[in-house]
Amino acid sequence: MRKLIYYIATSIDGFIGDPDTGDGAFFVPLSLGDFQEFMFREFPDTLPTAAREAVGLADAPLTRFDTVVQGRRSNQVAYDMGIPSPYAHLRQYVASRTLTEYPDPSVELIGNDLVEKVRELKAEDSKLDIYLCGGADIAGQLVEEIDELIVKTYPVLVGSGIPMASAGFALRHYELTSCRSFGNGVILSTYRKVR
Template structure:
């Protein structure tokens, strides 16, 4: 069965974006060693145009062959003219407000997103990358099998949290931990079921 992995960047205090939804402030902490490791381990998480710019268009997907994002996350790419930001993956956007997809390569999921994710997990293939954001992660928190949390050395103080899931203790097991000279920490947790 495929896994749903929340692969996400966050500040030390758990914010994935500023209050307006912009996460570009994390880019200042992408030093060469960290970037090389992340691009090498997770090349499929780079948008298709960025993969081309970096000469990674032929990089083999190691973890994911599908991406699931919320409407706000998808619209960030749309504002830049990317209707199919991850053309190298099966793309799904969870939205109650988007009607038709602006691109035939992007499927809109409405209604019971958790049920649809369970269906996707039953299909053969690599894992499913939960790309964002907080509302969607909150809706799917019980379906997330793995968390790969890239913590950047910044305290934001406010913004969009990693998830809006409501309080409950959900046990995780630390399965990997890496730290980098630039102060980034990548923690991988598996869900204890």
């Protein structure tokens, strides 16, 4: 069975976006140097298609993910920039309780059956995993289905904002499987769910 992996950027204090706009762009200037090189090499599937093209990875084979699931608000960022299919190199799903249709046929909407749909995706016969691409609400809805967390902790303290997951309080145990620091102060930690 393949895994649902929540791959997310966060501040030291655990926030993934501005509390007013939801924007996590404050992380972008810190994504340079040896960290950027590592991410392009190890996680090229997580780059939006336009970014893959811009850095010469347009034809790079998929190595880790073949499917992306994202919330409507996360998807809205690209949509507002005129990019209705931000991850065209992956099979794309957008979770929304309000949208009934989507302008790009390569993006499939998931309504109220999000958990069931993710379970179906996880049960597929594939060597590649499923990329959970933010945000807090969708991560909260899928918290029991998240098999692995890959957390990029940036060396900033923001004080408040959107948390990594909006889920009810409960202890959910994960084990640290790897941790690496980079010259720009970013720490990349991977956690596996303890069954």
